[in-house]
Amino acid sequence: MTTTPPRTLTIAGSDSGGCAGLQQDLRTFFACGVHGLTAVTAVTVQNSLGVTGVHTVPPEVVAAQVEAVATDIGVQAAKTGMLATAEIIEAVAGACDRVHIGRGRTPFVVDPVAASMHGEPLLHAAAMDSYRTLLFPRATLVTPNLDEVRLFTGLDVTTRAQQRDAARALHDLGPEWVLVKGGHLRGDPECLDLLYDGTDFHEFVGPRFATPHVHGSGDTLASTTTAALAKGHDVVSAVAAAKDFIVESVRAAYPVGAGVGPVSPLWRLPDAATFLTP
Numbered sequence: 001m002t003t004t005p006p007r008t009l010t011i012a013g014s015d016s017g018g019c020a021g022l023q024q025d026l027r028t029f030f031a032c033g034v035h036g037l038t039a040v041t042a043v044t045v046q047n048s049l050g051v052t053g054v055h056t057v058p059p060e061v062v063a064a065q066v067e068a069v070a071t072d073i074g075v076q077a078a079k080t081g082m083l084a085t086a087e088i089i090e091a092v093a094g095a096c097d098r099v100h101i102g103r104g105r106t107p108f109v110v111d112p113v114a115a116s117m118h119g120e121p122l123l124h125a126a127a128m129d130s131y132r133t134l135l136f137p138r139a140t141l142v143t144p145n146l147d148e149v150r151l152f153t154g155l156d157v158t159t160r161a162q163q164r165d166a167a168r169a170l171h172d173l174g175p176e177w178v179l180v181k182g183g184h185l186r187g188d189p190e191c192l193d194l195l196y197d198g199t200d201f202h203e204f205v206g207p208r209f210a211t212p213h214v215h216g217s218g219d220t221l222a223s224t225t226t227a228a229l230a231k232g233h234d235v236v237s238a239v240a241a242a243k244d245f246i247v248e249s250v251r252a253a254y255p256v257g258a259g260v261g262p263v264s265p266l267w268r269l270p271d272a273a274t275f276l277t278p
């Protein structure tokens with residue numbers, strides 16, 4: 001009998017284009033050798049050009065999914081993606097408490113997705129406070145991009161020094177660790193992701209690839225970190241592993257449709273492209 005792999009849960013929205021959201025989380029989990037579980041929060045009508053529709057799932061159904069998989073299958077680490085509304089955030093916080101996710105128990109990665117890369121909102125403005133009061137204090141790690149940093153702290157980050165100020169401000173909101181991602185710091189020739197626990201900074205620096213196809217990069221980084229936590233890494237070594245993974249995933253990015261294509265966790269499965277070739 002084969003050993004059951006670690007189980008990781010994503011609480012996230014569906015991207016019909018298969019580039020971001022729970023679809024990207026699941027294929028990252030698969031490539032990392034963990035069993036992916038899902039609590040679907042919203043269905044987006046989305047392709048490589050943008051998001052044209054958002055349909056949320058009832059909050060009690062989101063909570064029921066979390067509890068159903070956690071109580072039967074078990075969860076070694078969990079992450080959030082698009083949560084859409086204050087009501088869904090409240091339901092997620094309650095369900096996570098009931099199944100011991102977060103707050104020093106099962107590792108909990110909160111990726112505070114607020115908008116698509118094309119700028120369409122994926123979070124109600126009224127839900128910002130719910131993130132601050134209900135999710136950040138429960139999080140093992142919060143992973144904002146620079147747009148999300150501005151939304152949650154009011155800080156406009158244009159330099160590496162300001163990235164440190166932002167990490168301090170976010171840590172004051174209650175998470176154990178903060179990772180301020182630097183993908184949007186366009187003037188920087190490299191991509192620096194900055195990790196902070198309230199005491200020490202850890203810098204993860206990688207190349208900046210000149211590709212437009214970076215859809216799903218935040219999801220891929222957060223879900224790889226979640227998989228590594230589920231496998232027993234501490235936060236610093238999980239983020240280090242995830243940074244190595246995202247560099248290769250951006251290197252392997254490919255175009256789809258007429259717009260922006262996804263980063264590809266499939267680089268981990270080199271035989272997959274030729275498998276099933278007639």
Ligand SMILES: Nc1ncnc2c1ncn2[C@@H]1O[C@H](COP(=O)(O)OP(=O)(O)O)[C@@H](O)[C@H]1O
Binds near residue numbers: 184207208211216
């Ligand atoms: N052009 C790029 N080349 C290499 N790494 C990138 C590139 N763009 C983003 N990344 C990396 O992808 C991850 C997500 O970055 P970011 O764009 O800041 O967040 P989000 O995808 O949530 O908007 C980070 O690890 C970042 O360093």
Ligand SMILES: Cc1ncc(COP(=O)(O)OP(=O)(O)O)c(N)n1
Binds near residue numbers: 012219
């Ligand atoms: C349903 C859904 N969830 C999340 C996103 C955004 O994905 P993310 O990886 O955080 O950001 P980009 O790298 O794509 O900018 C989405 N578009 N849809």
